[in-house]
Amino acid sequence: MTDLAVELDLPAAGPDEPHIRIDNPVDGTLVGRVATATREQTAALVEAARQASRAWARTPATERGAALRSAAAALRERVDDLARVNQAETGKSVEDARGGVLAGAGTLEQYAELGPLHRGRSLLGDVTATDLMVPEPRGVVAVLTPWNDPVAVACGLLGAALVTGNTVVHKPSERCPHTGLLVAELISPYFPEGVFNHLAGDGQAGAWLAENPAVDVVAHVGSTRTGRAIAEATARTGAKALLENGGNDPLLVAEDVDPVWAAGQTATGAFANSGQICVSVERVYVHRAIAEPFLGALTREAERTGLLPLVDEAHRDKVHEHVTSAIADGARPCAGGVVPEGPGSQYPATVLADCTPDMLAMREETFGPVAAVRVVDDFDQGLAEACDDAYGLAATVLTRSMEHAQRAWRDLPVGTVKVNAVFGGAPGGAAQPRGASGQGYGYGPELLDEMTTTKVVHVEPAPG
Structure with a gap:
């Protein structure tokens, strides 16, 4: 895998840098070492996302959707490379890994279509006034994703956040950092500087994101233990916690x-x-x-x-x-x-x-x-x-x-x-987990609602 990392031009940690080491779960051979971000670097990424948020929120939804379509095409073009890296890091079969990449690309394409159609309401108030309910982006979204289906899950949360006008800081699992790096290299060129930000790190880096008061949403798919820690952190900062955590199905x-x-x-x-x-x-x-x-x-x-x-x-x-x-x-x-x-x-x-x-x-x-x-x-x-x-x-x-x-x-x-079927379901299904399994919609059109907040507007003419 070290040769594959060189072939794909994935950055490696220097000899003295703090890093994550990944070994192949099938044969134990070294996959590679990825440098981890410091607390200061993590805060700088959040600040970059904050600085970019106003302009991105004002970008027309059709343009945001076009960026997602371009990102999806980039993933499709490199599906085999992504599958090979994913297999090396997690042991997932190449066939399953390819399926996850293609599912992720499809999700980006779906949100590219759904984003411009996401709408508010007009209200029936006084005939001389205009009353509206308008969805607006929440701001900076920290996206924390798991290793078991790293591309598909990331694309769902990233796609919904970006198409609704939020900026993101994405931290993939420390168990698949090379996959996360390659996804970031493929997606980031299609967004303005500061809109899509990639962070390599372990659970400590995720905690730094969750406790940062400049983060408006923490969207997490992973363990219940981590989800509960995120909920505690966001309760202090006022950020929204969107959690899909463990299950005992x-x-x-x-x-x-x-x-x-x-x-x-x-x-x-x-x-x-x-x-x-x-x-x-x-x-x-x-x-x-x-x-x-x-x-x-x-x-x-x-x-x-x-x-x-x-x-x-x-x-x-x-x-x-x-x-x-x-x-x-x-x-x-x-x-x-x-x-x-x-x-x-x-x-x-x-x-x-x-x-x-x-x-x-x-x-x-x-x-x-x-x-x-x-x-x-x-x-x-x-x-x-x-x-x-x-x-x-x-x-x-x-x-x-x-x-x-x-x-x-x-x-x-x-x-x-x-x-009568352990897997399957129609496209667009979105469920809300309960209890220790989390809270909020994690998929489907409803995820666009989670990534936005609603403003009520009342306009009436001035006298005279």
Whole structure:
């Protein structure tokens, strides 16, 4: 990857500079070192965004949209380079990484179209007056994005912020700084100086952004712990916090479905991208009547899947802690659950049976290729236990019963409910996470509302 970094002309840290070191999660080889910003440099980027905000807010929305379209074209042109860097840093497959880049480019194009159409209202007041509700940019938006789908997620938040007239400081995850650097190099030429600003740094740099009183919005996708720290910081500064944080997403398997099909859905939800998706299946509630064939089929799926790369060894340690804790508390490992020998940070697709609600793997987000399975006596029990959770991101229900489906989507206290498909959905869907999973719309046309604030205007003629 060092040769690839040179080939792509990505800047590297000097020998004495504070830096982030990235190793390839598959084989442990050095990917590269990226210099990290100081507190003073972080503050300077925020000030640059503040200085550029007035002119950018007054730029016609069509011109802002045109800049996004140009940025999207640049990402499409370099999709293979971005995918290679992403794979080297996070272990994500090249196919998935390409899909994330193309999804990100598509999102920029969507916001390029939606931005100029974002509108306020005229109000019906006195016939001699004009009354309006006008959306305006909030100002400086700090965008903090994760490593598991770094391009697609970043493009959503960046696109909505920029097209509505905000300026941004973007800090990608310290686990994929080379991907973030390349995205910045491709996007920044299409915006005036100070409008798009890139920051390389770790969690400390994110904290400096969140506590800066010149930041008007902190938009964050990542862990609940970080989200809560951001919420505390913005409560002091008065900035808006837009948060999509962790999830502990349940999957309910009713007795009326094919257990082999249900196992396939579960495996897709739990093992795709090594279980490192915000809406991955974390805990499974299966009806006792089909539990045995379901577990058998899910175990075979896990064994066929085999080893999967996790982003780094620290994250693998956390995933394995959840597994070993569950086993110590009585869970039965049906597949996986053993750290492999050799370099890298791979982990096997894992199935845990005989899980109970108090186990760590059932209570907290594992964010790895682990399916923790709980057998329940009926649908009511499964639904009740699925609802009993601090998180509120997403949930899935597998059933042929319309009654069960209706009850589940109405009762589950989450932002997204999927029936008979762990992934999928129509374009433009936007949900609000709940509880420990965050707050505010993170996608769709509604994200434009999050990035703007509304001013009421009343105009009437002067006498005389």
